[in-house]
Amino acid sequence: MVQYAAELDSSFAALADPTRRGILQRLGRSDASISDLAASFDMTLTGMKKHVQILEGAGLATTSKVGRVRRCMLGPRKLEDASAWIAEYRRLWEARLDRFGAALEKQRKRRTARRQEKRK
């Protein structure tokens, strides 16, 4: 019980931070290196390493060293049925919002180009 409670505590603490939740969402889509993650979250390598260590301590993420690169992936802790489904639904929307961001960027570029064209 004490052991279980400690695990539960560590995962709640790990999940209490929005960046760490974001990292798990990111890893849900694909594995990533620490430097990939640091770049996506606009953070220093040292800062990102700390977050990953906390997730690793809670069993929510694991890492392995491949050459000089440390790869991160989702950890062994399995989600229960319902939370797995919610996670899946969330992933669908995360991917959808990635495309939303890309579409917004494309729309902006197109308009800027058109404005510049007009000025010529």
Place this chain on the structure above:
Amino acid sequence: MNETSAPAATGRIVLERTYRARVEELWELWTTKKGLESWWGPEGFRVEVHHIEARVGGALHYEMIADAPEQIEAMKRTGQATSHKVKGTFTELKLHQRLAITQLIDFVAGVKPYHTTAVVEFSQSRDRVRMVITLDALHDAEWTKRAQMGWTSQLGKLDKRFQS
């Protein structure tokens, strides 16, 4: 512990993104044919919007068409049609501030048709727009029950931990 609040707490997903843009630009992506078709997806699908009327009670009818080869293959293998027509409605609309889209999902094998709603809120501050999306993820009694059980048992474990 308040048991009745459990399903709502587990069934709701909140996503938040911030973009360097004007709110009008984001609004356009949600409320026009061209806008929605450029991103709605989901992965492996393209979308053709057949009818869109951005007003409260206005229709959003679209077709989701599998277009990635592996997606088409997977759907054929599991005996599913490779395209689905979806009927949605704009259930809330407050220009450049808030909108809600409710969709009828009636094509999932073995699952009774259900409605699902996405509420989107926009707030502009200087050159950035914050977009918050709230989704109700749990749509049928079975999933709600399962979620409730899962959540209740987790909270039960927590309760025990505090009592020990």
